[in-house]
Amino acid sequence: MDPVPSREIADMSGQAALPRKNGELVFDEAWQGRIFGMTVAMSHEACFAWREFQAQLIAEIAHAEREGESSSYYERWLHAFERLLADKGLLDEAALAERTLDFETGRRDDVF
């Protein structure tokens, strides 16, 4: 069964509000959809509460604005997600850097 969109996620307001066009979610690049989907999936699995991620996202946006970064919404989302996972002990940043290199060099091609 397809998951029913959560209002808590869909209705995030202020700077955390999901980018939309005419009410629909906008993913400019495929990876933006993937990171969105991963974050929602892990909240469904109770790896963290959505409000925890939302707080991290808001903090990340504030940080980026303070530093005058031109990063995109989903780039900030990615950083917030990584930070939250690291805080929860669910992600090893060094392992991520290594795995990213694997994809970059073509040592690895599939996500599974």
Next chain:
Amino acid sequence: MSRAHDEHGHHHREPESVLSLRVRALESLLIEKKLVSSEAVDRIVGAYEQDIGPHNGAKVVARAWVDPAYRQRLLADGTAAIEELGFGGVDLQVVENTPGVHNLVVCTLCSCYPHALIGLPPVWYKSFEYRSRAVREPRVVLREFGVDLPESVEIRIWDSSAELRYLVLPQRPPGTERLSEAALAELVTRDAMIGVAVVPAPAAR
């Protein structure tokens, strides 16, 4: 806690490809740890892309604008007419805006809403303020949404229920005679199908 982008300054927007690689790496690690599955991510993205947003409703409106026979069927039996386009699961009455009549949809009891056509209801739709004031002083509420109707225009309020949902068929804006059905659908907004907005002419956007 270390943050790679702090250490490297991170003042520039990174090329999408770098981010794309990092997200793939992240997904692959999380799958290995059995924290997510690709299928779950696919389903979630699909559900949010399709279920949130008014594009199904917009297609219905655009079809009614270009096809007078469809418009008649839609107004006569909304439920059957949307099933023609593959949308269902909702008992629907479509109410048509005309130069003399403006329709406004509310759910005074809760937040009944034609999800299948226009996605999730906006926060204000569920608010007590909208639910009570839309009935009591619709003209004022509409003005606050930026719709300033002449006194000569009759306002009809439609109170949604669990049994029957309403969708406003907005007036087709002038200057859109040459637009394709798909281009027309792009113009139709969620708010216009609730009745708190009119569809603006393309030039005004």
